[in-house]
Amino acid sequence: MARERASQRIPDRLRLALTKCKNEAMINKIVASAAAAVADIPHGATVMIGGFGTAGMPSGLIDALIAQGACDLTIVNNNAGNAETGLAALLKSKRVRKIICSFPRQTDSYVFDALYHAGEIELELVPQGNLAERIRAAGAGIGAFFTPTGYGTLLAEGKETRLIDGRHYVLEYPIHADVALIKADRGDRWGNLVYRKTARNFGPIMAAAAKCTIAQVREVVELGELDPEVIVTPGIFVQRVVQLAGAATLVQPQAAA
Amino acid sequence: MAARVARDIPEGAYVNLGIGLPTLVANHLPRDREILLHSENGLLGMGPAPDLGAQDPDLINAGKQPVTLLPGGAYFHHADSFAMMRGGHLDFCVLGAFQVSLRGDLANWHTGAAGAIPAVGGAMDLAIGAKNVYVMMEHQTKSGQSKITERCTYPVTAFQCVSRIYTDLAVIDVTAHGLVVLAIVDGLAFDELQRLTGVPLTNAAAGVAA
Numbered sequence: 358m359a360r361e362r363a364s365q366r367i368p369d370r371l372r373l374a375l376t377k378c379k380n381e382a383m384i385n386k387i388v389a390s391a392a393a394a395v396a397d398i399p400h401g402a403t404v405m406i407g408g409f410g411t412a413g414m415p416s417g418l419i420d421a422l423i424a425q426g427a428c429d430l431t432i433v434n435n436n437a438g439n440a441e442t443g444l445a446a447l448l449k450s451k452r453v454r455k456i457i458c459s460f461p462r463q464t465d466s467y468v469f470d471a472l473y474h475a476g477e478i479e480l481e482l483v484p485q486g487n488l489a490e491r492i493r494a495a496g497a498g499i500g501a502f503f504t505p506t507g508y509g510t511l512l513a514e515g516k517e518t519r520l521i522d523g524r525h526y527v528l529e530y531p532i533h534a535d536v537a538l539i540k541a542d543r544g545d546r547w548g549n550l551v552y553r554k555t556a557r558n559f560g561p562i563m564a565a566a567a568k569c570t571i572a573q574v575r576e577v578v579e580l581g582e583l584d585p586e587v588i589v590t591p592g593i594f595v596q597r598v599v600q601l602a603g604a605a606t607l608v609q610p611q612a613a614a
Numbered sequence: 615m616a617a618r619v620a621r622d623i624p625e626g627a628y629v630n631l632g633i634g635l636p637t638l639v640a641n642h643l644p645r646d647r648e649i650l651l652h653s654e655n656g657l658l659g660m661g662p663a664p665d666l667g668a669q670d671p672d673l674i675n676a677g678k679q680p681v682t683l684l685p686g687g688a689y690f691h692h693a694d695s696f697a698m699m700r701g702g703h704l705d706f707c708v709l710g711a712f713q714v715s716l717r718g719d720l721a722n723w724h725t726g727a728a729g730a731i732p733a734v735g736g737a738m739d740l741a742i743g744a745k746n747v748y749v750m751m752e753h754q755t756k757s758g759q760s761k762i763t764e765r766c767t768y769p770v771t772a773f774q775c776v777s778r779i780y781t782d783l784a785v786i787d788v789t790a791h792g793l794v795v796l797a798i799v800d801g802l803a804f805d806e807l808q809r810l811t812g813v814p815l816t817n818a819a820a821g822v823a824a
Contacts, residue, residue: 409655410678462733482732486696486739493693505742511769555656556672561691
């Protein structure tokens with residue numbers, strides 16, 4: 358009753374304007390399908406793909422990207438695919454020119470292994486912490502940073518170094534991306550995300566590092582349903598949210614590395 | 615080897631166990647000691663493997679094996695996880711190795727063989743980051759060469775980072791004064807260990823310090 362009385366005090370003209378404003382300017386990052394979410398990814402794009410092995414790998418978005426047909430891609434991921442699904446399927450479709458990762462070689466990475474030995478894919482190998490920090494730096498607007506990891510090794514050859522307080526460091530640059538494909542557990546229409554267990558891995562930092570972040574979520578929830586104290590990725594870092602079913606599958610025991 | 619490493623890890627330690635041999639250490643950690651295991655993919659307070667049927671594909675360790683989380687454990691993203699390593703917050707890491715040099719250089723990421731696909735993962739971050747870097751490895755290669763060497767002939771992971779070496783024959787500290795043998799397997803004499811190792815060792819038990 359109280360609400361009715363309050364609404365009656367708003368002049369009709371203003372009420373109409375408010376309604377119109379709400380409908381037109383409402384932020385809604387929910388996209389109906391994976392296909393629609395990845396439709397405009399261009400040839401030659403740099404695409405970050407979340408996940409550590411299969412945990413957190415956005416397989417539905419990857420499948421949509423394969424179907425969409427963009428080629429000459431640069432992929433950023435920790436690994437280089439397992440067996441023949443997800444990232445491995447993308448590699449197998451020969452759409453990937455270069456991969457930036459820390460741990461390509463696994464016992465079930467045969468798709469990547471064959472492409473690598475045939476000289477059909479370029480590999481930039483980055484120590485895992487430097488990979489994470491280069492992604493984080495991109496999202497945080499850092500121009501470059503000095504890291505002790507890799508100093509003096511093959512992976513720092515030709516890179517600028519500096520001695521700071523008696524310790525040697527290597528200069529590393531951020532990795533920016535055109536698109537990030539990530540997987541979260543729940544999200545809302547503003548793009549706020551929470552993750553599930555160790556499937557979080559690269560999601561939050563990749564979300565910030567890409568111009569367009571597309572999140573595959575298990576469940577879309579109403580605004581306010583996600584506890585603001587536990588939102589891991591605030592919506593400002595996310596441009597599109599797609600609800601997709603599909604849990605990760607475990608890497609076969611003998612295949613882990 | 616794993617049991618001996620486990621015995622040397624104190625109450626309250628934050629520990630990362632590398633893939634391979636070091637993973638076995640977890641099975642020997644005393645149950646009455648609170649030790650927090652870190653897994654680089656993003657968890658702290660890692661528990662034992664789950665029962666069959668209770669595996670969760672979203673809850674795995676760095677080796678991509680299903681694990682559990684202890685009460686009080688936490689999940690975090692990769693940049694935080696590696697800040698724990700690189701930032702010097704981990705007390706111990708235990709790593710496998712191809713070679714360790716006299717001065718503690720570590721080679722454990724790449725054989726350098728022609729055609730081998732290099733993969734580094736978090737090895738370099740762990741080696742430079744943890745307060746104590748323990749290595750677990752066989753003392754000799756299959757062809758009988760010492761894996762403790764004057765200098766690493768394999769590509770190096772990090773320089774002067776190893777603090778202690780556990781092998782099937784001995785426990786050896788890497789110090790500013792060289793390699794100090796803390797323990798030898800039963801039935802092996804120090805002189806024989808010295809002969810098999812090929813680089814100068816000091817016997818701590820004999821109280822001889824260089």
